[in-house]
Amino acid sequence: MASIRNSKVRVLLVGYRKFSELINAVVHEFEDQAEVTIVESVANGNTDYRSLVALHEPDVVASAGSNAAYLSATLSVPVISQPVSDADIVEALEKAQRIARNVHLFYYQAANAEPPRLLESLQGMVKFDFTPHGYTTSGQASESFQLAMAEERPGVIVGPSYTCHMAEQAGLPAILVYSRSSARDLLRAAIEAGNAYRGQTSAEPDKSRDEFVIRSPSMERLAKLAAIYARGDGAVLIQGESGTGKEHIAKEIHRLSDYQEGPLVALNCGSIPNDLFESELFGYVEGAFTSSRRGGRIGLIERANGGVLYLDEVGEMPASQQVKLLRVLQEKRVRPVGSNREIPLNFKLLSATNRDLGAAVAQGRFRDDLYYRLNVFSLQMPPLRERVEDVKAIAQYYLQRYARQYQVAIDAVSVYAGVAQHFANYHWPGNVRELQNFIERLVVNQAAQSQDPNAAPLEQVLPELFAPVSRASTSPASLREQETDAILEAMSRFNGDKNKVAQALGISTTTLWRRLRVIENSSGESSHSFSSGTTSG
Template sequence: MKLEMRRLSFEWLMEIIQLCIERIIVVDRDGIVIYIDGAYCEFLGISFEEAIGRPVQAIIENTRMHIVARTGQKEIEHLHPINGSVMIANRYPIFIEGQLVGALGTVIYSDPDNVRAQKNKITNLCNALNLYKNKALNEGTCKYTFDDLVGDSYEFQVAKALGEKVARNDSSVLVTGETGTGKELFAHAIHHSSMRSDFPFVAINCASIPELLFETELFGYEDGAFTGAKKGGKLGLLKLANKGTIFLDEIGDMPLSVQSKLLRALQEKEIQPVAGQKSIPIDIRLIAATNRDLEKMVQEGTFRQDLFYRLNVISIEIPPLRKRKEDIEAISQYLLRKIERRFYKKGTMLSSEVVDKLQRHMWPGNIRELENVLERAINVLDGTVITLEHLPLYIKDQADHSIKQEPPINNASTNGTVQTIQPLKETLAQAEKRALVHALTVTSGDKLAAAKLLGIGKTSFYDKCKLYGVK
């Protein structure tokens, strides 16, 4: 069946022309204006009646319409200065039945405000594109390794050694500790040392996602799942982490309604997007972190018991900074190197008085608070040595009495002097290290023989040597 094109009425054609973003003018073969739209007339400061029938050069400065009407050569994207503005002009010859009868001219950006608006719009689009491009490049990669976990204190070394050991397998890991202790750094380091290091590392802060959006963010949704849904649907973060590691920070803030679906995804190794009709297989390793007491939350009914046991296969507790006073100087030096790169500085050091003050503070904000204090100091630093004057007042004025420790347990020796007794963990650690060194000395470095002397297995012996730095 042959379709015939419907003829448009004059009123339709006029309305279409007025709706076009481009302004239009038409001249005959002699360059006489035979049509011009209203917006173009308004810009030129002339009425439609005054323009019609006049030579185009008489109403438009710097025009070339009459030239195109005579030569039949089109001119595309020419810059056309007019009335203090610069327009982009296109000029087309009009041929009817092979005969040149006139020319059509179009212009856009008919005033400076429009030019600036379009330029700003394009600039904003480019900035947004770069933002999403950088985000895509940065997401899905881990930033830290175990070398970035600084500290020699016993409890921290135990946590670090456990992290290095479990990194090789696929078991779920629950990292606990106060806010600012570096739980996410541990998650990054575990992923980096795992067999999944070549695949995505996707970090999610459960406290930052509104409850209503949690399910769609985690599991994704199908096309048309709800009003305003993105066309084509959306991949969930669990799917984006496929073959890699998903890190759920602040998991204690995950809504109960989502916990059951997460548990099923971990058990069945598949997810079902919102409004989806079929399940999607996934292969992920889960690392979770929290500063809350999940066991207490389980008792209170605010966290699922079965999910807690699923998460708590391997538990790593990171000690707070106030229990790692001997690590503060080393951590500070590491943070200074990191901050220096942003301030284009090098060789910044801490005075001994500053180190003493930092070690006396309680650090309720832990390493995050320490980093803020050091950044503040570098901001006001003129030289390379951070002194007391560069510290915030609450550190300088309150550090001496802000720390609250239990009084030391003293033991009077036979000669009347008083000796401070170390905590039992440190005493046992030192005793173990001495025993390892002594056994290796007796066996001339034969680790198998040393393990037999100590009555422990080979694997346990090697783990302890690594933990205490015994070569």
């Protein structure tokens, strides 16, 4: 199924709150050229940004500093970094010295790069205490900030959005180092790069984007049902194990729906703290609470107006949040925090879960009235082990895709033939995402073999295929029980190394930590049994 592409460049912007606020202040100037989706995050190994890119299908990603460096090394789409001019630094420092005489400047410095020459000049020019801190990763920025706090509490912080956030958390005033002028430069550069990328991918349409590859009769039937359910405004509940492709089905429903011209707004229901739930989903007006930003904030639900709201991991939503969401869905109106006006809503509702929500309702863990709102139509995603016809098709698609990405000349047919029997015997606890990870490793190993004939054998590249695996029970167990079995088996197989477990299962380490806490609470396992494993990032 080919995606419909409009004339605007799709920009995915990743950054912390002050950065996103700056972009929001100027983005309206480019609304005829670009659709900008903002994700507030610090880019690191705990977030699956490739899945985020697969969901939003951007033509270009925009970020700043260490965020941009990390994303550029991680993603296959172009990544544009926020520029910082000497004028930006001088202007920010000038604002800061009005607040306090003890100013600490944080700035991104690429590995092995020299500090900006301006800093050396400023040391002898300014008439206030000025301490610069260069960093390459967000971890180094955090460490430098903590050391500065321990040695001499700064009067004011100047820096990118992440250090500004740390300052605000510590009760310190903070000045963002970026200006509106540089924000405009970022968007112009992103639009130019996005247009170039679109031209490249339209000339080579199989080079860019993840495709929903299906060959099995069960998935063909499901795709036809999804096309039918896309019509009208009936809510669709998508159920299936982690990594089965629920987000792909959500994108196809959006593409085929009456709401295709509107946005697809995704919300991870397991990641929003209770104290931020209303402000994130419903938005707020200026002055609604102490830390509210100037001009207020549009909530995620209002952003979905005229489009599709996708509630991912809806089964993880606490009861207190369920009742607030239900009220909005019933009334089809939302009132921002601190506002006396209600906003009428018109969007198509999609939700996804790897839980058996029917069982959760029966056990009193999920509201039955919310369940019936979500479950007008239902799609059950079969696990990869039950649709073996898809394994070969998906594997060959990603073999070709990663061969282009890593510039490796391979014979996809012969490479697959070398693993076909192992794949046929494997249980695929991480489903399609795990298969994708396996193929990427295979291609990278092929690249290594072109340089070194003694590169790692298959047993080292894909040890999961050779480890003894206790297959999930064939009795009618719940999705949650199947997932728990897969997680516990992987934790044992990798000796508690959470990075390796998350990679094998095709989930982020954040999701893995959340699943382990649920397993601990339900099984009575000691926290030490899970927390002693290694992780990084």
